[in-house]
Amino acid sequence: MLTAAAPADAAELSRLRWRARRGMLENDLILQRYFAQRDTPLGKDEVAALDALLALDDNTLFDLFLRNTPLPGELDRRQVRDLLETLQRL
DSSP: OOOOSSBOOHHHHHHHHHHTOOSSHHHHHHHHHHHHHOOSOOBHHHHHHHHHHHTSOHHHHHHHHTTSSOOOGGGOSHHHHHHHHHHHTO
8 A cells, every 4th residue: 555754735635636537437437436435645655646647548547447458667666556456446
C-alpha cells in the first residue's frame, strides 16, 4: 500500500477529483469509487501516482484497469504500480 509522510492539501485533492472525471464512464466509475472508499487522506506519493495515471488518455487508462496492457515504462514505478493494483481491484 502507498504511504507518505504528509497528506495532500484540500485544494490538491479537489483538483485531483476534478481531473478524475473522465470522458469514459467506466473509468469515471472506477476512479469515483476509489475516492469514495478512501478512509485516509491521500499522501503526496499517492497524489503523484494518481497524477501520472490521469495524464493518460481514457482508452489507455481503461486498458490498464482491465490488465489488457502493461504499464508504460515511464510510469513503471512502485507507487504507480501499487495504485494501479488498488484501482484494478475496484
